[in-house]
Amino acid sequence: MKKKVSYFLSLSVAVSMLLTACNSGKDEKDTAKDTDKKLPQVLNLIGPAELPGLDSGTTTDAESFNVLANVMEGLNVLGENDEVKPGIAESVDISDDKLTYTFHLRDAKWTNGDPVTAADFEYAWKRAADPKTAGEYAFMMNALKNGEAVTTGKAKVETLGVKAVDDKTLEVVLAKAIPYFDSLVTFPTFLPLNQKFVEAQGKDYALEADKLIFNGPFELSEWKHNTSYQLVKNDDYYDADAVKLKEINFNIVLDEQPKVNLYERGEVDRITLSAEFVDKFREDPNFDSFLEPTVFFLRVNESKNPALKNVNIRQALNKAFDREAITSVILNNGSVPLTGLAPADFLTAKGEDFRKASGDLVSFDAEAAKTAWEQGLKEIGKKEVKLELLGSDSDVNKKISEYLQGEFQKNLPGLSVSIKTVPFGQKLDLETAKDYDISFGGWGPDYKDPMTFFDMFITPSSFNQMSFSNAEYDKLIAQAGGEYLTNPEKREEAFLAAEKILVQDQAAILPIYQRAVAYVQQPKVKGLINHNFGADYTYKYVEIKN
Known part of the structure; x- marks a missing residue:
């Protein structure tokens, strides 16, 4: 997450909404339902910095991790209260000695139409471990059998303890039993990659929005460097019915006063507060803070x-x-x-x-x-x-x-x-x-x-x-x-x-x-989950409603 690598400000989240009320003659309950349906499912966010990189094999910063965790999905994901939940892996079998994990994958696909397979995980993990990739998080693969030898160039990448048994079965052999391995694989370095697509992009992979494909609840549709980036709902996501948001817009704002101005004008629904603004909003009913x-x-x-x-x-x-x-x-x-x-x-x-x-x-x-x-x-x-x-x-x-x-x-x-x-x-x-x-x-x-x-x-x-x-x-x-x-x-x-x-x-x-x-957030934003480790936020369950 941070985060996570070196980073300073946590991501500020915001929503701008239009609400049109009408009296259709229906009872109060039905009117409330109709009103909720008419609220645009658009989340406008403030990004504190340009995204340094979106290649999961080399990325190290919290801002990029936060995007990756919402446009991609690994074997496991984090839910509320940082509970580890099944992601692309529908289930897992663990050997008695806790060294071998056999993950069984659900039906899922990439935004280019290809199925997500066990080979995508094998390729991504071996690529991350390969010294040629020069990823700072390569050491994460030391958890796997032969991992340290591979990441230090003393053994061939092919010997890393991960293997696609078939399209839906991934076998992972650890170097030693690790009690936190289920949460470790929620980290972005363990995300899958479509080898055919990555290699077709060459050195341009992950440098622009159209140089990426996705398997998560959202996809990156636009990336204007140093200015803004946008996520839109991935209709091909296996759990798309659970995703209510249609669009998430990030505008990069570095200074504190402009953030507050946006919030006060109703153009932004959630902002983090620096010292000079905490006292101003401390009595606001929408103010909160957490350590x-x-x-x-x-x-x-x-x-x-x-x-x-x-x-x-x-x-x-x-x-x-x-x-x-x-x-x-x-x-x-x-x-x-x-x-x-x-x-x-x-x-x-x-x-x-x-x-x-x-x-x-x-x-x-x-x-x-x-x-x-x-x-x-x-x-x-x-x-x-x-x-x-x-x-x-x-x-x-x-x-x-x-x-x-x-x-x-x-x-x-x-x-x-x-x-x-x-x-x-x-x-x-x-x-x-x-x-x-x-x-x-x-x-x-x-x-x-x-x-x-x-x-x-x-x-x-x-x-x-x-x-x-x-x-x-x-x-x-x-x-x-x-x-x-x-x-x-x-x-x-x-x-x-x-x-x-x-x-x-x-x-x-x-x-x-x-x-x-410390932050202020309008009450119409429901379901935002923040995490203590890994990526900062999960947007999958956010809904704009009264």
Whole structure:
């Protein structure tokens, strides 16, 4: 989801509707039914950024995942309360040792008329695992037999543990039993692909709306880059009767005031609220908020700026700013300070909330920050350091970056911080290239397990975009994903110890906050489902009605 990869704002959803009332002489019940039928089933949404990419084998960002999850469908899908439900797989047989999953597919087809087959899943998964594809989420396929050897180029793609037995039967063999595999396959990287269509598009695949085909409840009908994109109902979807919406329109709006203006004019039905507008709408009956398991932190790139290789420099930065000031003043939407990597109210350890079990691994301490900073300067033989802070060009990101710049320069004498703001997609590219000093990053869980937060910082991870490498951390995560899978107590201890290394001992990342979403939504929008992991929203069951 985020999300999920590096991302900042959650998708805002909106609806504009026309309501014509007439007195036909029918009784009140019939009139209400007729009125509902006349409400246009059109959802107008606000997208916070251009879609960086819609190739499920290479996509990494929350905005693209959100679209993919609504125009495509995998073996399983997420329902209300993140319940895992059957998708293209009508049923599944699981072997006694929990290593072999045999999925039985329902009748479904692509928007080009081809049937969705088991071969579509086999092709997509092997393509995602292939080092030639260079997908950052390739490591997801490490869950399968020979997965790690395939994704690291040590074994042929053909040996990956996925096979189409026939058109309707997909056999998946795991490298080891994984208790969360049913939710793992809801993630967009596990979506199917029609090999004939993908290969016919070549390098142009997924770059435009007409360079994609779909098997989900909607299809992408229009994509005006950096401006808007549109989804329309897929009448060939196997469960099309359950889909009420005819059209979903996304308009990309980066600034907060224009979003509010659209809402107040009745042109937008749901918007997320930044700090300056939360108080304005707090008493509105259509106002609400919720805490997400999405976390934000600063990546500290140890490979570009020599000063950041020093642990005292990194620890000084970690202690030099007040997280409470960010959440209470700049955000003001229910977000909470983050003092580790894992979020609150999502995972457990030692019989309690993971965040409580781990404790506060970092806090604001200007004096301690200055002491560590001076020690770090002494160790690197410098009196001054210049750093660049990379962030996206959203309003909120800019405000947090400016606050951090001020705090760092005030509390760490000799430090000069410049701010670089770029479009979200460009920020992702710079992070991948490790072409930055410090970067404002975020992460939403891909599935409900601590591993979704912690394995991205092991040495070989494609999401370890800052050259962090710690042998003990790697060992703990390997144990949590291997020998400790059948020992929950030791597994939890491994994650807790790993978090301490990452945040407190090494200050490899600088936690900032766990995001809450404050929003206003008109009551005519029914059935919108938001998720704690994977894609942010399911639009399949949305209906516009009184």
